[in-house]
Amino acid sequence: MPITCPFRRLFRICLLAAAASLAGSAMAAPGERLDDRYCTTCHGADGRGNEAVQAPKLAGMASWYLRLQLENYRAGIRGAHPGDIEGLAMQPMAAGLTDESIEDILDWIGGWKVIPATPTISGDVAAGAALYRTCATCHGAAAEGSEALGAPALAGQNDWYMVTQLENFLAGARGAHPEDIRGAQMRTMTAVLGGEQDIRDVVAYINSLTARMVE
Amino acid sequence: MIRNPFCDLQPMKAEPARPVSRREFLHLLAATGGAGAVVKASAALGLLPASAEASTLQLAPGNGRSALILGGGLSGLTVAHELAKTGWDCTILEASQRCGGRIFTVRHGTLIDELGNRQVCDFDDAPHLYFNAGAARIPSTHRTLLNYCKELEVELEIFVNENKSCWVQDDAMLGGRPVRNAEYTTHMRGFLAELMAKAMTETDMDEPFTDSEAETLLGMIRSFGNLDEEHVYRGSFRAGHASGGYLDDGVQKDIIALRDLLKTRLGMGLLRASEGETGPILLQARGGMDRIVDGFLRQIGDRVRYRAMVASIDVRDDGVEVACDHDGSRRQFRADYCFNCIPTHLVTGLDHNFPADYVEALGYVRRGAAYKAAFQARERFWEQQDIYGGITWMTNPSRQIWYPIAGIHQRKGVILGAYDYINGMHHTSMTQQQRVEAHLADGEKVHPGYRELVERPVTVAWHRMNHMLGCSARWPRDSGGWSQAEQARYRLLQAPLNGRHYMIGDQISMHSAWMESALLSAHWALNDLDLRLRNSPA
Numbered sequence: 001m002p003i004t005c006p007f008r009r010l011f012r013i014c015l016l017a018a019a020a021s022l023a024g025s026a027m028a029a030p031g032e033r034l035d036d037r038y039c040t041t042c043h044g045a046d047g048r049g050n051e052a053v054q055a056p057k058l059a060g061m062a063s064w065y066l067r068l069q070l071e072n073y074r075a076g077i078r079g080a081h082p083g084d085i086e087g088l089a090m091q092p093m094a095a096g097l098t099d100e101s102i103e104d105i106l107d108w109i110g111g112w113k114v115i116p117a118t119p120t121i122s123g124d125v126a127a128g129a130a131l132y133r134t135c136a137t138c139h140g141a142a143a144e145g146s147e148a149l150g151a152p153a154l155a156g157q158n159d160w161y162m163v164t165q166l167e168n169f170l171a172g173a174r175g176a177h178p179e180d181i182r183g184a185q186m187r188t189m190t191a192v193l194g195g196e197q198d199i200r201d202v203v204a205y206i207n208s209l210t211a212r213m214v215e
Numbered sequence: 216m217i218r219n220p221f222c223d224l225q226p227m228k229a230e231p232a233r234p235v236s237r238r239e240f241l242h243l244l245a246a247t248g249g250a251g252a253v254v255k256a257s258a259a260l261g262l263l264p265a266s267a268e269a270s271t272l273q274l275a276p277g278n279g280r281s282a283l284i285l286g287g288g289l290s291g292l293t294v295a296h297e298l299a300k301t302g303w304d305c306t307i308l309e310a311s312q313r314c315g316g317r318i319f320t321v322r323h324g325t326l327i328d329e330l331g332n333r334q335v336c337d338f339d340d341a342p343h344l345y346f347n348a349g350a351a352r353i354p355s356t357h358r359t360l361l362n363y364c365k366e367l368e369v370e371l372e373i374f375v376n377e378n379k380s381c382w383v384q385d386d387a388m389l390g391g392r393p394v395r396n397a398e399y400t401t402h403m404r405g406f407l408a409e410l411m412a413k414a415m416t417e418t419d420m421d422e423p424f425t426d427s428e429a430e431t432l433l434g435m436i437r438s439f440g441n442l443d444e445e446h447v448y449r450g451s452f453r454a455g456h457a458s459g460g461y462l463d464d465g466v467q468k469d470i471i472a473l474r475d476l477l478k479t480r481l482g483m484g485l486l487r488a489s490e491g492e493t494g495p496i497l498l499q500a501r502g503g504m505d506r507i508v509d510g511f512l513r514q515i516g517d518r519v520r521y522r523a524m525v526a527s528i529d530v531r532d533d534g535v536e537v538a539c540d541h542d543g544s545r546r547q548f549r550a551d552y553c554f555n556c557i558p559t560h561l562v563t564g565l566d567h568n569f570p571a572d573y574v575e576a577l578g579y580v581r582r583g584a585a586y587k588a589a590f591q592a593r594e595r596f597w598e599q600q601d602i603y604g605g606i607t608w609m610t611n612p613s614r615q616i617w618y619p620i621a622g623i624h625q626r627k628g629v630i631l632g633a634y635d636y637i638n639g640m641h642h643t644s645m646t647q648q649q650r651v652e653a654h655l656a657d658g659e660k661v662h663p664g665y666r667e668l669v670e671r672p673v674t675v676a677w678h679r680m681n682h683m684l685g686c687s688a689r690w691p692r693d694s695g696g697w698s699q700a701e702q703a704r705y706r707l708l709q710a711p712l713n714g715r716h717y718m719i720g721d722q723i724s725m726h727s728a729w730m731e732s733a734l735l736s737a738h739w740a741l742n743d744l745d746l747r748l749r750n751s752p753a
């Protein structure tokens with residue numbers, strides 16, 4: 001039975017405004033249908049996340065948060081630090097998006113089936129729970145996120161991705177850009193994390209919140 | 216050592232140091248010198264798959280059975296073609312706007328769907344102005360592929376890989392002045408031969424040669440390096456003439472000092488060109504490698520659904536259910552069997568019901584990051600330098616310049632301006648503008664005026680190509696080769712899941728990055744299924 005999702009289709013030939021300045025390079029082909037909905041190649045079907053390309057789950061994430069991240073990537077506020085290997089892979093994907101295109105994409109993402117991520121990392125959940133008390137202030141007791149505080153939901157997110165982010169915040173590869181206000185807030189919070197083991201423990205605890213979400 | 220099949224001239228790691236006994240001296244000289252073709256034959260044997268008969272199929276009639284083929288790569292096209300021939304009902308679901316995957320020829324108007332860097336090629340519209348951004352060479356030992364080219368009437372022509380008239384350039388050698396491949400290799404062989412001749416005459420052998428053996432061997436060494444009677448290398452016309460040679464006395468080019476030649480490591484690759492997988496004659500499809508794809512599509516065209524991106528795979532006892540996104544809606548397909556050539560690292564991002572070990576194996580395979588770029592040349596300036604086809608080697612990041620065989624003596628031509636198969640991320644992580652500037656600057660070192668001679672750049676970073684995100688599967692993680700655990704994962708993925716779902720493509724072979732491997736993987740799967748069907752009651 002065909003299941004039809006009523007996507008708003010938005011075809012754009014946004015191509016190559018930038019490339020046109022090169023030695024006569026590449027112009028848009030007439031009739032080639034192109035849009036910016038190429039996210040699922042990396043982020044997986046329905047944005048479920050794909051560890052093999054290190055692209056996290058997008059399905060189920062709040063629009064306000066996704067919008068901010070896409071704007072940050074586009075402006076080079078996120079994904080520009082040489083230590084942010086995966087962010088550097090994502091940054092060019094957002095560099096050419098227009099506001100209109102971002103809204104179209106958020107619309108599209110809103111229609112995706114949400115499948116909470118499967119855990120891949122284990123740690124000391126009790127120790128993680130203790131650490132998470134600080135985090136709960138902003139991310140919420142169930143890690144459901146808070147728009148008012150700018151903190152995204154963490155429950156349901158890929159654990160390997162959260163580990164990368166915490167490592168990057170700690171190392172200053174994320175949240176160090178002078179215009180990254182929210183990232184800077186989060187970065188200071190990593191002070192409570194002593195190192196790799198703490199990161200695993202707190203992420204293991206978040207996994208347990210994900211499990212509750214599934215129930 | 217794992218040989219990267221993309222490349223014949225990849226710089227080799229130096230042989231590990233070990234104590235040298237006198238009897239090993241000659242061996243060692245030969246081995247380190249790159250004259251070691253013979254010495255290393257046994258090692259090479261393990262790396263070069265046996266040249267076999269072309270694999271052919273005798274499949275039982277399909278009797279209306281159905282198959283879904285996920286991905287229109289070469290292996291998927293092959294399965295569709297073979298099954299269609301025997302009366303199967305088959306459908307290819309292909310995510311992009313074209314079939315062929317890594318067989319990708321770029322010409323006038325071609326969309327290069329590199330994520331974050333889409334381009335449309337604006338080469339002039341002419342048959343010889345094309346660029347094989349993926350597969351480009353067919354060794355004459357790849358019999359299964361050649362068989363299909365014959366069957367599908369794909370016209371072939373010779374591809375020139377090694378060309379001694381091309382250049383060798385290293386900033387560290389001779390102040391960056393390019394030298395002809397012939398100059399470099401002739402001189403280097405001369406010096407190597409001197410060393411070998413010396414070793415032969417001065418070393419006591421544990422197993423001495425007979426006089427006649429010694430004479431033969433010495434003769435070969437002299438001929439190898441063009442030594443004189445005293446076993447000394449005094450230059451050679453093989454390096455080219457400085458002047459004259461036809462109507463006037465030929466004048467030899469000056470010898471380049473050994474010390475200068477040793478300033479570059481390119482020689483390691485140069486001296487073993489035309490060996491291994493590029494030893495056989497190489498061929499290409501006339502007009503572009505995608506003529507092979509066209510050949511398959513002539514047989515199976517209407518069975519392909521384009522822009523049909525697989526989103527989920529549900530393997531059941533009685534068949535396979537697949538959902539794909541097509542024209543803004545999600546559609547469900549079902550079939551008795553399924554053949555899947557979607558890259559493993561993308562399959563892991565789909566919704567599926569695969570068991571954990573299968574998913575682990577899919578996720579284990581890593582992806583390569585080969586990178587290529589090309590220019591249209593306003594004039595075929597290389598032909599003015601005696602260059603018709605072949606490869607110039609550079610140590611700078613653009614690494615290679617390939618000169619086309621297509622369109623000899625026409626006004627324009629398309630040259631490959633960069634090919635990095637190992638460290639492709641170097642250019643991948645640049646903007647288009649930075650990439651092009653890098654290739655212009657690198658090319659300028661070999662061809663003064665390059666910047667003005669070339670135009671209309673295109674770049675292809677396979678790590679970012681839509682629906683591919685990699686140039687080929689990288690299985691072994693250790694330079695020593697495949698571990699047992701890796702082989703077990705490979706066999707797990709090769710076997711049909713639940714008897715219904717086959718992973719295929721060169722990724723399911725021990726010799727990735729060759730079209731032949733993709734074909735053999737498809738044939739393996741078809742034969743396996745055929746056997747199962749013959750052995751099971753209808």
Ligand SMILES: Cc1cc2nc3c(=O)[nH]c(=O)nc-3n(C[C@H](O)[C@H](O)[C@H](O)COP(=O)(O)OP(=O)(O)OC[C@H]3O[C@@H](n4cnc5c(N)ncnc54)[C@H](O)[C@@H]3O)c2cc1C
Nearest residue numbers: 286288289290310316317350351352525720721728729730
């Ligand atoms: C730079 C480079 C140089 C090469 N040089 C040579 C050479 O000289 N000689 C040689 O023999 N070989 C060469 N190869 C290797 C050769 O191109 C491959 O071995 C061969 O083309 C692989 O075919 P495949 O069947 O594995 O499919 P692929 O080409 O991997 O195709 C996979 C297909 O799956 C599709 N797909 C992906 N995701 C989805 C989805 N969700 N739903 C539906 N479809 C999807 C893709 O669009 C693609 O069409 C080279 C490759 C590269 C990249």
